[in-house]
Amino acid sequence: MGIHTEYSCSECGMKLVDSSDIFWVDAEKKIHVDMQTVSSSRKATDSLASGGIYKYYCYNCNNYIYNFHITRKSRFITKEEIIQLIESLDDNHKIIDFDNRFQNCIHCRQEISLRQEKSFAIDEMGEFFIDDSLYSEDFENKKFDFSGKYYGYFCPDCGKQINKFVILENDANLDDSLIKEILQDHTNDLTVYINDSYSNCPICGDELQVLGESSICPKCNVGVLHIESQQLID
Ligand SMILES: [Zn+2]
Numbered sequence: 001m002g003i004h005t006e007y008s009c010s011e012c013g014m015k016l017v018d019s020s021d022i023f024w025v026d027a028e029k030k031i032h033v034d035m036q037t038v039s040s041s042r043k044a045t046d047s048l049a050s051g052g053i054y055k056y057y058c059y060n061c062n063n064y065i066y067n068f069h070i071t072r073k074s075r076f077i078t079k080e081e082i083i084q085l086i087e088s089l090d091d092n093h094k095i096i097d098f099d100n101r102f103q104n105c106i107h108c109r110q111e112i113s114l115r116q117e118k119s120f121a122i123d124e125m126g127e128f129f130i131d132d133s134l135y136s137e138d139f140e141n142k143k144f145d146f147s148g149k150y151y152g153y154f155c156p157d158c159g160k161q162i163n164k165f166v167i168l169e170n171d172a173n174l175d176d177s178l179i180k181e182i183l184q185d186h187t188n189d190l191t192v193y194i195n196d197s198y199s200n201c202p203i204c205g206d207e208l209q210v211l212g213e214s215s216i217c218p219k220c221n222v223g224v225l226h227i228e229s230q231q232l233i234d
């Protein structure tokens, strides 16, 4: 189900349309972009590759940035082909990234499949929690220094386990090296570590924002955005 929202600025009247869009690459290696609906989601599931499109705005250089986040990929298409198709789609500024569940072996570089996906967190006392879901008893009503996702892989050719820790929330504002050190204390086989808790503008490096209700108007920089209408589409 897709959400189509129209915003307008309280001061200058600027209108902004936002919808939840997805993309997919069909069997002929053509790329399609559409709102997320039942029928488009079905096409995406049957495609060679698919994912979501997230729209960001940079207040520093005044550009819209489109994040193409690939969540599915078959073995009949390479990562490079997918990136090329997305890049040649239009002239918009883009960030193209693959979901954290994708991983290449750090020894032989081949793509390896995900075996385990769990949530993890470190609380204020330095205790380490790992579980299938953040809604388990362990994670209830706790304040964490940082938390994220754990992904476990195994490369059959090298016979090696690959562990990946992705930081999604860093409430204690710890720096990367300290987080890595803490994780290393709790796992003797830390192999990949990614800090995913912020995204920056690919043009100027400033922090990207998601425009929505109460955002400062990108046109006049004075008014704020209000929802004019919202529609659910399936
Ligand atoms: Zn305005």
Ligand SMILES: [Zn+2]
Residues within 6 Å of the ligand: 105, 106, 107, 108, 109, 110, 155, 156, 157, 158, 159
């Ligand atoms: Zn390998």
Ligand SMILES: [Zn+2]
Residues within 6 Å of the ligand: 058, 059, 060, 061, 062, 063, 201, 202, 203, 204, 205, 206
């Ligand atoms: Zn920028």
